[in-house]
Each structure stands twice: as C-alpha cells, then as structure tokens.
Amino acid sequence: MKTLLFILYGGKSVEHEISLKTALTVIPSIDPRKFDVYPIYITPEGVWCSHGKLSSVPAEIKDLVLLPSFGQAASSLGDIMTRFFSLAGNKVVLPLLHGSNGEDGTIQGLLELIDVPYVGNGVLSSAVALDKAVSKELLSHAGIPQVEYRNFQYAQWTLNAEEVSRSINENIGYPCYVKPASLGSSIGISRCENEEELRDAMATAFRYDRKIVVEKEVAGREIQVAVMGNEQPLVSVPGEFIQDKSFFDYNAKYVDGRLTMSIPADIPEHLADRIQRTAKLAYQTLQCAGLARVDFFIDPQERLYLNEINTLPGFTKFSMYPVMWEKTDGTTYSELIEKLIDYAFMRHLEKQSIQYSR
Structure with missing residues (x-):
C-alpha cells in the first residue's frame, strides 16, 4: 500500500518564493509507485489550499500556486485536516517551508499535536536553529568556535x-x-x-x-557540509561555492544562476575531518534531527568558525545539500528524499514509547 505524502510549501514568510522553487524540484522527484502525493499550498496570507492527490507533475511555479476556493478544493487548515489527514494508511509530512511560520517550530508543533510523522527537525531544534542569537549562545557553551x-x-x-x-x-x-x-x-x-x-x-x-x-567579517572561505540522521547523524564531504562576491546575497543564491560548486572542497584532509566533527557536534548540541546544512568560515591560518546551521536547506537546482550527498556516497536526489522520510518514520516510532500517564 502506498504511503500518503503531504508536501507543505509556500507559507507566510518572506522566503515564500524559495519554498516554491524547492517544491518545484522536490515534487517531480517523488516515486509515484511508492507515494501518493498531496501538495498543500500555504498562501502568503497563511491560507492552506489543496486539490487533493497530485494528478499531474507541476512543470513551473504557477502550477504550484493554488487559490482558495469552494467545492472540491480544500481552502482552509481545518478543511485539509478533515479531508486528507483523516485518510486511512501510512502518512508522512514533508515541510518545505523556509523561514518564519514553517522553519521556526510552528508547523512542527502542529504536526506533533496531530501525531503525524514529519521530515526534519522538531519544535525545539527548529526554533533554536532559526534564531541565530539563541543558537550562537548555545553553540558557544558547547565550545564551538564562532566569529x-x-x-x-x-x-x-x-x-x-x-x-x-x-x-x-x-x-x-x-x-x-x-x-x-x-x-x-x-x-x-x-x-x-x-x-x-x-x-x-x-x-x-x-x-x-x-x-x-x-x-x-572573516577574510577567508566559506565551507559547508550536509548532515543527515537522528541521534547518530552522518556528515557529507565538505563543499564550497566559488565566490566572486563579498557575500552571497539573495540574487546570487537564487536569481543569477552563476554559482559554481566545488565538491569535495579543495581543503586538506585534516581540515575536512575537523569540519565534519564540529558539524556533528553542533547538530547534536541543537538536538537536530532529519537534516541540516552546517556552514563554516576558514581563515588563511586554517582557523575554523561555525557560521550557522540551516535546518531546512534549499533543494533547488542551485542548492548544495543534495549535491554534497551525491558526491559523498552516490545518493541520488530521489533516494535522498526517501532516506529523509525513513528518518521521519524512525523518529516518530521511537517517540511512541514515551509514556504520558502515571
């Protein structure tokens, strides 16, 4: 029997457009033999919309934008819960919501309340990692070097x-x-x-x-690694974007299309090993689960500084996270999505052993 896969995208966030670009890449990669896909679009105003089970693969961004309506289309959170989340069978949610109201623990809290497995970080790690001010304090207490x-x-x-x-x-x-x-x-x-x-x-x-x-500012290089897993995470080979700007602004990341990836990054083995160990420690310090991308700065003296942890790294065609796994162990884009779904089910199953009564 196929698994029901609910994909959340859009959202009430300034990163709404990034979420749409991620969804446009992710949805076509899902194996229809294993999953019945239910796209759920959240408008910039926060309205939840869905036409039910995916009938045709979206070819462009406009195909993902669903408008609130009456009749067959669900046009509210309550409507979607009643019509689709109540369906029989194995269910899992794949949140592709970047930034506020999606990557900050809010959606994760909702999914915890309705007891549905979901891909990625939980309430605490999502909220803490998105808040750079709080995460920096916690990472500092763990002895992780930062600028x-x-x-x-x-x-x-x-x-x-x-x-x-x-x-x-x-x-x-x-x-x-x-x-x-x-x-x-x-x-x-x-x-x-x-x-x-x-x-x-x-x-x-x-x-x-x-x-x-x-x-x-650190005068040096920015190196990234991809992390995947729950309590005992795996860490990819390091990757690097070849820079031609002082820093990567929004246009450099998502519009220009001129970023060049270097994977594995051209760094000494001892430095790559230190980056991987520090990334794992940071991931565990913030109690991450499922996935994260960990970014570092390296100065000319090979001093290492953790920049930030991204608990929902992009999956667009310009994104580093999926490519780093492919270069690490040959994991394809579709296989990566399925591994993340497996980690979601494992984490949900483990939580079922928690006792809520005396």
Whole structure:
C-alpha cells in the first residue's frame, strides 16, 4: 500500500518564493509507485489550499500556486485536516517551508499535536536553529568556535542607537555583517564598512525581525557540509561555492544562476575531518534531527568558525545539500528524499514509547 505524502510549501514568510522553487524540484522527484502525493499550498496570507492527490507533475511555479476556493478544493487548515489527514494508511509530512511560520517550530508543533510523522527537525531544534542569537549562545557553551558577534533588540536600537553603534565599533569593528536573527536566504543581510552603512543596515534588518545579530567579517572561505540522521547523524564531504562576491546575497543564491560548486572542497584532509566533527557536534548540541546544512568560515591560518546551521536547506537546482550527498556516497536526489522520510518514520516510532500517564 502506498504511503500518503503531504508536501507543505509556500507559507507566510518572506522566503515564500524559495519554498516554491524547492517544491518545484522536490515534487517531480517523488516515486509515484511508492507515494501518493498531496501538495498543500500555504498562501502568503497563511491560507492552506489543496486539490487533493497530485494528478499531474507541476512543470513551473504557477502550477504550484493554488487559490482558495469552494467545492472540491480544500481552502482552509481545518478543511485539509478533515479531508486528507483523516485518510486511512501510512502518512508522512514533508515541510518545505523556509523561514518564519514553517522553519521556526510552528508547523512542527502542529504536526506533533496531530501525531503525524514529519521530515526534519522538531519544535525545539527548529526554533533554536532559526534564531541565530539563541543558537550562537548555545553553540558557544558547547565550545564551538564562532566569529565575534553581538545581539541587539529593536528597543535597544530605538532607545539608544549611539550606545549600540559604540558597542559595535569597539567589539566588532568593520567590515561587519548585520543580520535579522530569524531569517535565511540572505534576506535582510547587509555588509557594512563604516558607521553610516551600519545605520542603514540596522534599519533594513529591523524591517524583518525585532532582534538582529552583528558579526565580524572573516577574510577567508566559506565551507559547508550536509548532515543527515537522528541521534547518530552522518556528515557529507565538505563543499564550497566559488565566490566572486563579498557575500552571497539573495540574487546570487537564487536569481543569477552563476554559482559554481566545488565538491569535495579543495581543503586538506585534516581540515575536512575537523569540519565534519564540529558539524556533528553542533547538530547534536541543537538536538537536530532529519537534516541540516552546517556552514563554516576558514581563515588563511586554517582557523575554523561555525557560521550557522540551516535546518531546512534549499533543494533547488542551485542548492548544495543534495549535491554534497551525491558526491559523498552516490545518493541520488530521489533516494535522498526517501532516506529523509525513513528518518521521519524512525523518529516518530521511537517517540511512541514515551509514556504520558502515571
């Protein structure tokens, strides 16, 4: 009997478009002999929509955009729960929701409440990893090296911008990066070379979040690894994007299409081993499950700094995560999706042993 696979995409997030691009790559890769696919589109306003079981593979983004309607199409979360999540058979959810209201533990909490297996990280790890300010503090306590950083709240900036600027000048310096604490895909991030640029960058970042992170720039290379698994995760060979910019903004990642991957990254074996061990430690420190991409900086003296952990790395044609696994052990795109689904079922089964009564 086929497994019912519910794929969530879109979402009330500034990363809505990235989610659509991910879904457009993932859905055609699903083996129809093993899965009945139920695409569920969440509009930018947060409305859940589905036409039920997939009847034809989407060829372009517009095929994924479902509009709220009445009749055969489900046009609310309650409607989808009643019509589709109540169907008999094995079920699993594949959330492809990047950023707010999807990668931050909110969807994961809903799926925990209705007791349905789902791919990827749980409530705690999703929320913690997306919040750079919190994750940096936890990783620091675990002894994982990171670049010099400071976290600031919106109220701090509005009440005393001069004091915040002075703290950044004295403790971080320039160049530095200003980032919204809880976003990905380089949205809202700015590189600053002076205090005037810093003020503009703070205004930009605070449009997307009430909390920001300011980090010192590392002159060096950015290396990534893919991690997969639950309590005993596997780590891929390191990969690297060949840079022609000071940093990868949104256009460089998703629009220009000029990124060049180097997998495995051209680094010494001892450094690759250190990256893999540190990535595994970081993954376990944040109690990740299913998958994550871990990003590092390496300076010319081979000093290693963890940049961030992405608990829902992109699966677009420009994305590093699936390619790193293919280069590591030959895992194809379709096989990777199925492995992640298997980890979801394993984690859900293990949780069934938890006792909820005395």
